[in-house]
Amino acid sequence: MGEVKVQNYLNPITLEADLFVKTFEKLSVNFKYIDKNLIHTLNRIMTSIEKFLDQNNQEIVNTAKSRLVERAEMAGIEQCYRCSKCKMDFGKSIERAAEHVATQCNKKAPRSLRQERPIALSKKTKSLLTMDLNKFFTDHLLIADKLKSIPEYEVIETQLLSLVKPLFPNEPLRVYRFGSRLTGIGERDSDVDIFLDIGDTFKIFENRASHGTIEKLNKVFKAMKNLPKIWKIVVKVDKARVPIIKVYNDSTGIECDIGFSNSLGVINTKLVEHIFEIQPIARYMCLFLKKWLHRTGLNEDYSTYSIVLMVIYFLQIREVVPSVEFLQKRIDFNKAISIGPWLGTFVSCTLNEIKMDKVPTTATNVQMHLKLFFEFYLQFEFKTNVVCPYLGKLVKIEELEKQMPTWYMYYVECSPADRMIELKKAMIVQDPIQLNHNVTKGVDEFRFRDLIEYMRLSTQIIPTTKKEE
Numbered sequence: 001m002g003e004v005k006v007q008n009y010l011n012p013i014t015l016e017a018d019l020f021v022k023t024f025e026k027l028s029v030n031f032k033y034i035d036k037n038l039i040h041t042l043n044r045i046m047t048s049i050e051k052f053l054d055q056n057n058q059e060i061v062n063t064a065k066s067r068l069v070e071r072a073e074m075a076g077i078e079q080c081y082r083c084s085k086c087k088m089d090f091g092k093s094i095e096r097a098a099e100h101v102a103t104q105c106n107k108k109a110p111r112s113l114r115q116e117r118p119i120a121l122s123k124k125t126k127s128l129l130t131m132d133l134n135k136f137f138t139d140h141l142l143i144a145d146k147l148k149s150i151p152e153y154e155v156i157e158t159q160l161l162s163l164v165k166p167l168f169p170n171e172p173l174r175v176y177r178f179g180s181r182l183t184g185i186g187e188r189d190s191d192v193d194i195f196l197d198i199g200d201t202f203k204i205f206e207n208r209a210s211h212g213t214i215e216k217l218n219k220v221f222k223a224m225k226n227l228p229k230i231w232k233i234v235v236k237v238d239k240a241r242v243p244i245i246k247v248y249n250d251s252t253g254i255e256c257d258i259g260f261s262n263s264l265g266v267i268n269t270k271l272v273e274h275i276f277e278i279q280p281i282a283r284y285m286c287l288f289l290k291k292w293l294h295r296t297g298l299n300e301d302y303s304t305y306s307i308v309l310m311v312i313y314f315l316q317i318r319e320v321v322p323s324v325e326f327l328q329k330r331i332d333f334n335k336a337i338s339i340g341p342w343l344g345t346f347v348s349c350t351l352n353e354i355k356m357d358k359v360p361t362t363a364t365n366v367q368m369h370l371k372l373f374f375e376f377y378l379q380f381e382f383k384t385n386v387v388c389p390y391l392g393k394l395v396k397i398e399e400l401e402k403q404m405p406t407w408y409m410y411y412v413e414c415s416p417a418d419r420m421i422e423l424k425k426a427m428i429v430q431d432p433i434q435l436n437h438n439v440t441k442g443v444d445e446f447r448f449r450d451l452i453e454y455m456r457l458s459t460q461i462i463p464t465t466k467k468e469e
Contacts, residue, residue, distance in 0.1 A: 007066045008066075008067050008068075009060065009067065009069065010068070011060075013052075014074075015077060019077065027094070030225070079094075081094060081096070081097035083097070099235070099236070099237075099239070102235045102237070119450060119453040119454060120457070121296075121457050121458065122295065122296075124295050125292070125295040125296055128291060128292060128295050129458055129461040130463065133288070133363035134363045136288065137284060137366075140187075140287050141287070143186075143187065143188060144185055144186050144187070144287060145184065147188070148181065148186070152252035152253075155251055156194075156249050156251075156252055156254065156256060157177075159249070160175055160196065161175065163220070163223055163224065163231075167223055168216075171198050171199040171200075172197075172199065172200045173198055174197040174202075175196060176195040176197060176202075176263065176266045177192060178193045178195065178265045178268070178269035179265065179269060180290070180304050181193075182269050183269055183273045183283075185276075185283060185287045185304070187290075191257050192254055192256045192257070193257050193259075194258045195259050195262070195265060195266055198216050198260060201261065201263075202263045202266075202339070203337065203339055203340070204339075205262065205341065206261045207419065207436075208241060209241070209242065209243045209261050214243060216260045217236070217238055217244075218238070220245065221236050221245055224245070229250060230249065230250055231247050232247065232248040232250055233248075234247060242259050244258055244259045244260075245257075263339055263344075264339050264342065264431075264433055264434050267337075267344040267433050268431070271324065271433065274348055275312055275321055278321075278349065278350060278351055279315060279359060280361050281315070281320075281359040281360070281361050281365070281366060282311055282315055282321065284361050285366065285369060285373065286304075288366070288370060289307050289370070289373075290304050292458070298450065298451060298454060301447040301450075302440065303439065306429050309389050309430075309432070310429060312389045313387045313429075314372075314373050314377075316389060316392035317393070320351075320356055320357060320358075321392070322392065323390065323392025323393070324346065324392070324432040326354075328346050328347075330347040330349075331346065339433075341408075341410065341411035342433055342435070343405070343433070367462060367463065371462045374455040374456075374458055374459040374462070378452065378455055378456055378459065386428045386429075387427070387428065388432075389430070389432040390430060390432040390435060391403060401421075405435075408436065412436060420436060421435065421437065421438050422441045423438070425440065426443050427440050427448055428440065
């Protein structure tokens with residue numbers, strides 16, 4: 001009889017498990033922090049293993065005719081990562097793949113595969129739209145007012161400066177806070193936006209982050225990784241227009257978005273804060289609509305800032321909020337602050353000075369204005385018009401650039417293709433300070449239609465009031 005041929009056997013699950021263990025052990029050396037998603041995933045892995053072992057207890061062993069492939073023989077197999085949505089390859093780097101998913105990947109199906117889905121208001125959204133607004137604002141204003149200034153911010157600033165000073169011993173340092181917490185529409189789970197000025201760069205504008213800015217980010221990122229008891233890294237976003245480090249401050253329990261370029265967020269916050277101060281109904285509406293964005297799921301595609309600008313523009317059209325152009329025309333240009341090409345100064349005013357009426361903030365009146373807000377944008381011709389808080393009036397897309405100030409024209413003339421505002425989008429909401437920035441440029445036709453449909457359904461749910469107070 002001839003020699004018996006031995007058949008090698010390798011369970012694909014063995015190979016997959018071996019690859020997972022090797023990757024897990026390698027990553028756990030550098031990534032020593034946890035989050036709720038990681039814990040949930042690891043629990044799923046353990047549950048799946050237990051279920052598999054309970055259901056499959058028949059063991060295969062080495063025989064005269066078969067041999068199990070040993071672990072050492074699997075060493076040549078490596079995993080490569082690819083995004084099937086974006087058709088991008090990341091080689092063997094799971095870190096690059098994770099960063100892509102977190103910062104760049106279009107998390108929707110390719111346009112050719114997507115279909116319009118029916119939109120319906122959830123029970124929670126309907127409840128929000130019909131609830132007693134007196135109670136809503138009593139609860140949310142109390143929290144938002146408190147979050148404008150709390151001792152935890154000083155703790156974060158102190159710990160951040162202590163971390164950064166040894167890294168840049170010869171550079172002036174300053175921490176600027178901005179965003180929804182500072183404007184008065186923050187919530188307990190809102191992050192803190194921080195501009196970390198290293199080297200007196202407040203007046204410098206970068207349309208794209210410079211090499212120097214990325215170096216600063218990487219240096220601080222590396223130092224934070226060495227202090228996991230204080231800073232727990234969520235993600236490093238270094239490929240964005242404004243790169244940031246998303247980090248959890250363990251001492252305060254607050255998540256921070258730390259940027260190293262583009263101080264315009266600080267200027268925008270001061271502008272929004274001033275408008276909220278002189279016309280409080282703007283703040284009330286934004287508080288409610290921020291919650292509405294979350295309840296409908298639109299917050300995945302629309303930032304709080306974009307809805308704030310839409311509220312301001314709506315009130316400008318109703319002639320109860322001044323245009324940003326008006327506020328900037330009254331300044332002393334010799335004393336004005338510019339962030340690169342962008343004018344960062346505006347004049348504070350009262351409604352009496354500009355002969356505008358203060359809109360009552362009773363629950364009934366806010367509710368009516370929310371309904372009017374939805375109705376306004378349902379009728380707004382987004383294909384031909386711009387949401388333009390800078391001018392505060394109806395502006396056709398083809399007329400926008402002709403009505404922009406000289407500093408916009410000087411800036412875009414240097415490199416029109418790279419510096420002009422993106423106009424060929426589903427909707428255009430222009431930043432009132434950085435005039436070449438469409439804050440909704442990432443919204444595609446599908447999510448634009450979702451916004452309009454949610455507005456239409458919401459208008460039907462909001463109770464109708466008889467007259468304006």
